[in-house]
Each structure stands twice: as C-alpha cells, then as structure tokens.
Amino acid sequence: MTSPDDPQPFSLRSIAVAAFGPTLLFGIGTGAVMPVVALSARDLGASVAVAALIVTLIGLGSWFFNLPASLVTLKFGERWSIVGAAAAAALALVAAALAPQLPDGIWLLAAAMLVVGMSSSVFGLARQKYLTEAVPLHYRARALSTLGGVNRIGVFIGPFAGAAVIQFAGLSGAYWVGVVAMVGAALLSVTIPDLEVPAPKPGADVGPQPTLRSVAVSHAGVFLSLGVGILLLSALRSSRQVVIPLWADHLGMDATQASLIYGISGAIDMLVFYPAGKLMDRRGRQWVAIPSTAIMGTALLLIPLTGGFTGLLLAGMLIGFGNGISSGLVMTLGADFSPDRGRGQFLGLWRFMADAGSTGGPLLLSGVTALATLGAGVSATGVLGFAAAAVFAVVIPRLKHRRNY
Incomplete structure (x- = not known):
C-alpha cells in the first residue's frame, strides 16, 4: 500500500x-x-x-x-x-x-x-x-x-x-x-533501528528547542478539547477493570466465576485491536473513538441491571469489545496532533492527562459508592463513556484538518 x-x-x-x-x-x-x-x-x-x-x-x-x-x-x-x-x-x-x-x-x-x-x-x-x-x-x-x-x-x-x-x-x-x-x-x-533525523532546510529558522511550557501553551486548544475526551476515556477504562470483580462479589459469586468473566472479557479485548486500527486508518479516528466509548458506557449502565452470572458475562463481553476496539486510540490521537518539533514534550503532557484519568476513574467509582450505592457508582462511570463519546463527536471532526501538522 x-x-x-x-x-x-x-x-x-x-x-x-x-x-x-x-x-x-x-x-x-x-x-x-x-x-x-x-x-x-x-x-x-x-x-x-x-x-x-x-x-x-x-x-x-x-x-x-x-x-x-x-x-x-x-x-x-x-x-x-x-x-x-x-x-x-x-x-x-x-x-x-x-x-x-x-x-x-x-x-x-x-x-x-x-x-x-x-x-x-x-x-x-x-x-x-x-x-x-x-x-x-x-x-x-x-x-x-x-x-x-x-x-x-x-x-x-x-x-x-x-x-x-x-x-x-x-x-x-x-x-x-x-x-x-x-x-x-x-x-x-538494542536491535531497534535508529530513526533518520531529517536535515533542516537551507535557510530555515530552526529557533530555540521547545519546552514543556511552550508546547503546553501553543497546543492548549488541543489539550483543553480533545485532551478532555482522552481523560474521560482513560477514566472509563480504569473503572471497568474494577467494576466486574466488585459487581460479581455484590452478586455473591465466588472468585472462580468472577475470574472467568474477567478473563473472557479480556480475551475479547485482545482479538479486535487490528481491525479497529485499520478502520481508523481508512475511515477516520472518530469511527472508533465514538462507538468504543458509547459501547463501554452502555455496558457499564447495564451492569447494575444484571442479577446473575450470564447477565454479567454478557455485559463484560460488551465492555471487552468496546475497550478492544479502542486499543491504541489514545496513542494515535496523541501522535496525530503532536508537532514535529516538541513531539516528545507534547506526548509527555498527553500521557500525563491520560494517566490522570486512569487515576480519577476508580476514585469516582469509590466516591459515588461511598455516598450512595455500588450500582450508582457503576452507573456514574458509565456516564463517562457517553461524555467521552460526545467530546469526540464534536472535537475530532473540528480538529481533523490539523492532523498532519
């Protein structure tokens, strides 16, 4: 190709x-x-x-x-x-x-x-x-x-x-x-081949080396728009890892049943990453970003409605599928909007936002559960999925023209 x-x-x-x-x-x-x-x-x-x-x-x-x-x-x-x-x-x-x-x-x-x-x-x-x-x-x-x-x-x-x-x-x-x-x-x-560093064009004004601060300021629009979607997606991902075993325990399942559901969800997660990447390359990033977050959000909202092994297994499989097709999405969007000069600093800031979401998701689940019930906490994390989908639906098409800069 x-x-x-x-x-x-x-x-x-x-x-x-x-x-x-x-x-x-x-x-x-x-x-x-x-x-x-x-x-x-x-x-x-x-x-x-x-x-x-x-x-x-x-x-x-x-x-x-x-x-x-x-x-x-x-x-x-x-x-x-x-x-x-x-x-x-x-x-x-x-x-x-x-x-x-x-x-x-x-x-x-x-x-x-x-x-x-x-x-x-x-x-x-x-x-x-x-x-x-x-x-x-x-x-x-x-x-x-x-x-x-x-x-x-x-x-x-x-x-x-x-x-x-x-x-x-x-x-x-x-x-x-x-x-x-x-x-x-x-x-x-050690066997990874070194990248070829392109020589600057004759007469080009290279300018000073970008800093974390300068990259944060110059790309504030991306961080404060698309970055919010990434933060929500990361919170959603980290929460779903905790939800399945907690709800299984809530339903009175033993460790074997909970592990089986978690394992099947993880297996589905691993099977769909390449087709999703191919779809993003051919049709655009939003074709995966929006469905994946909406699917995970839907699955999490369904979990409090389940009352046994089969229901939780089906919801877990749906979560695995949604998370699987989002494999590499955070990295891909970060790569798309990272500048040629200052790419490392941009990706450092990008990953910092993503990890902040990963930390915040379980905290949200814990906080809502403490104030209300586990079902309410699970539902609150499900809402994050629809919030992320909404951000991606609005922001990705608007920023699409910046993908090659």
Whole structure:
C-alpha cells in the first residue's frame, strides 16, 4: 500500500520484532508481578491499606514521571530510552525479589514498584514516539493499535507465567519471571533501528528547542478539547477493570466465576485491536473513538441491571469489545496532533492527562459508592463513556484538518 505522500511501500512486518517484541516482553514482565505485589507486601508485614498503597505506587510513578520521561527521551533518543527503561525495571524487580531477605524489606519493595512505574512511563513514551515517526501516516493507527494490543497480550500472559514459577519458587518466582522478561525486552530493544533525523532546510529558522511550557501553551486548544475526551476515556477504562470483580462479589459469586468473566472479557479485548486500527486508518479516528466509548458506557449502565452470572458475562463481553476496539486510540490521537518539533514534550503532557484519568476513574467509582450505592457508582462511570463519546463527536471532526501538522 502506498500513498502520494509516502511512495515507498511499507509493511508492519518489517518492524514487527524490533518494535513490538520489547512491548510484548515488557507487558509479560509487568503482568507477572502485578497480582503478587500486594501479597508480597502483606508477607512483609504491611497492613491492607499499606499494601494497596504500594500497588498504587506503580501507577503514581508512571503518572508523575510522564513529563520527565519526555526529557529523558529527548536527551537519549528513543532506542536507548527504551533499553534503559527496560533495564531499570529489571533491576527494580531484582530488588523486589530480594526484599523478603532484607530487614525493612517493605521499603525496598515500595521503592522498586515506584521505579517500575517510572520505567513504564519512559518505555511507553519512547516506543510511542518511535512508532509515530517510523510509520507512515496511513499506517499509524494500525501500528499504534497493534502496539497497544501486543502490550495487553503480554499483560494477559504474564500472570500465567508468574503462577507457573510460583509453584516452585514461591512469590519471588513471579518477580524473577519479570526480571527475565525485562532483560529480554532490553536486549531486543538494542536491535531497534535508529530513526533518520531529517536535515533542516537551507535557510530555515530552526529557533530555540521547545519546552514543556511552550508546547503546553501553543497546543492548549488541543489539550483543553480533545485532551478532555482522552481523560474521560482513560477514566472509563480504569473503572471497568474494577467494576466486574466488585459487581460479581455484590452478586455473591465466588472468585472462580468472577475470574472467568474477567478473563473472557479480556480475551475479547485482545482479538479486535487490528481491525479497529485499520478502520481508523481508512475511515477516520472518530469511527472508533465514538462507538468504543458509547459501547463501554452502555455496558457499564447495564451492569447494575444484571442479577446473575450470564447477565454479567454478557455485559463484560460488551465492555471487552468496546475497550478492544479502542486499543491504541489514545496513542494515535496523541501522535496525530503532536508537532514535529516538541513531539516528545507534547506526548509527555498527553500521557500525563491520560494517566490522570486512569487515576480519577476508580476514585469516582469509590466516591459515588461511598455516598450512595455500588450500582450508582457503576452507573456514574458509565456516564463517562457517553461524555467521552460526545467530546469526540464534536472535537475530532473540528480538529481533523490539523492532523498532519
């Protein structure tokens, strides 16, 4: 497939191993350790609240390090930022595996999870920036949707790999699985080809290097319009991960039934990312942005109406489909509106907004549930889906002409 703007044929297969392999391995590494962090903290003497806080440090580390991550990527380049992030995560997981053998190991575990979150931020931003610049525009959504889908596959595989090793090595086995996966990601990332930096045109006024502040000011219109939709979408996504197990418990289901529903929802999630990316490339981003958020919103509004396994399973499958077709959407829209100069800073700000939504979604669910009921809390998160769909319906067509700048 070619285009007038990019006459050279391009195939995702040509960059598949180097571009997507590290992402799969990084996802396996994080997926392997996520289910055991709270259990490790409890074994080290932490209270339930402290154990939950240590798990939260991964997300907080990623959220708050998004802005410094853009500066790291600018300084070291995409390839070495990806390599360094995977290596740092591997070292952090070694520390987490050794924490039970040390006095006050709970502090080492907390620091390790914070570093894992920070590494995830650098890894995610660098890989997004790399694919944005390496892939032609008419393949962009497919590439970034595949990137998001491959990461989800890795996170899905990780817990099973961790569980297999835990049988022989105890909880620390999951961390060693993570270490091996992260080392593999770092080694494979070394093979990523460097991007060609175009020389400035003769007589062109390059100007000073953009800063986070200057990029935030010059692109305030995008952040305050489309960025709001991204924030709502991220809140919706993070909330649906909590809703299924909570409502299953509310209905009196056992852990096996809840896990089965969650697993089937996740499996559907992983099956539809590439067709969705292809649709975005051929028809436009709104063809996925609007339906995906509306579908997830509808499914969440239906959950309080379910009264048993079958109803919740069907709603969970609908959520999985809606979330699956939105794979890569946040990255694709960020890439579309990022400028050539200052792209790293723009994507850092973009990811900061998305992670703010990821943190805020479960907080909304918790707050409404505390004030009213769990059903009301679930419904409130469902409304976020329709709010996001409305923002995308209005904003994406209006900003479409800016997609190539």
